[in-house]
Amino acid sequence: MEKRELLYEGKAKKVYATGDPELLIVQYKDDATAFNGKKKGSIAGKGIINNRMSNRLMEKLEQTGIPTHYVRELSERETLVKKVRIVPLEVIVRNVSAGSFAKRYGVEEGIVFSAPTIEFSYKNDALDDPLICLPHIYALGLATREEMETIKEYAYGVNRFLKDFWASCGVTLVDFKLEFGRLPEGSIILADEISPDTSRLWDTATGEKLDKDRFRRDLGGVEEAYAEIMSRLEAADRG
Numbered sequence: 001m002e003k004r005e006l007l008y009e010g011k012a013k014k015v016y017a018t019g020d021p022e023l024l025i026v027q028y029k030d031d032a033t034a035f036n037g038k039k040k041g042s043i044a045g046k047g048i049i050n051n052r053m054s055n056r057l058m059e060k061l062e063q064t065g066i067p068t069h070y071v072r073e074l075s076e077r078e079t080l081v082k083k084v085r086i087v088p089l090e091v092i093v094r095n096v097s098a099g100s101f102a103k104r105y106g107v108e109e110g111i112v113f114s115a116p117t118i119e120f121s122y123k124n125d126a127l128d129d130p131l132i133c134l135p136h137i138y139a140l141g142l143a144t145r146e147e148m149e150t151i152k153e154y155a156y157g158v159n160r161f162l163k164d165f166w167a168s169c170g171v172t173l174v175d176f177k178l179e180f181g182r183l184p185e186g187s188i189i190l191a192d193e194i195s196p197d198t199s200r201l202w203d204t205a206t207g208e209k210l211d212k213d214r215f216r217r218d219l220g221g222v223e224e225a226y227a228e229i230m231s232r233l234e235a236a237d238r239g
């Protein structure tokens with residue numbers, strides 16, 4: 001697939017046009033940012049791991065009936081994806097208290113919820129991605145009621161699958177962020193990435209963090225954690 005002009009450069013990825021107007025090429029970078037770009041750095045090899053991990057997980061999700069933008073892995077950092085119009089929401093599912101949830105409600109991290117929770121943030125860097133409720137999503141025309149029903153169903157479906165999958169790797173899926181997009185005919189599919197950049201993954205036995213919180217919180221061993229979580233996934237795939 002021919003890589004054409006650079007359409008967009010984000011914090012962790014570049015997006016290129018292709019010869020097919022319905023397809024794009026995503027290229028994963030090693031750049032890492034946190035706190036809405038206020039902390040910047042690089043995690044050696046992260047782009048390779050996130051590309052491969054996101055692709056393997058999206059392949060599995062497709063098999064469970066959740067449609068995704070994933071088409072084909074092109075190289076160790078590049079993937080062919082379906083072009084979508086992104087719904088400007090971060091969809092966050094949580095199984096265990098951590099991060100902004102623990103901070104907002106003044107509770108410790110690590111409280112296991114009796115059922116998963118869902119929340120939405122309005123994707124807007126200038127506003128620091130504020131939390132948004134469904135009535136405000138409708139008031140702003142960001143998505144329709146029908147689209148939000150689909151998004152919730154898919155997000156909980158992703159959680160059911162990933163929670164079990166990571167458990168089989170000895171890893172607790174604490175929380176994660178998803179993004180969805182609309183295909184030209186209007187249907188909703190899962191887009192963006194699923195990786196240690198966008199998920200909290202804790203070693204179930206030791207509680208060790210195997211995700212981007214090691215970078216956000218200056219815990220050290222960042223590259224090692226990304227390599228460890230990828231090797232757990234690959235070991236599970238080998239059976």
Ligand code: 5GP
Nearest residue numbers: 092098099100101175176177197198199200
């Ligand atoms: P929190 O709201 O606790 O900061 O994040 C909840 C989950 O969503 C975490 O797994 C975190 O990695 C992910 N997440 C939330 N917002 C973002 C974001 O802007 N970028 C990335 N990469 N992940 C996010």
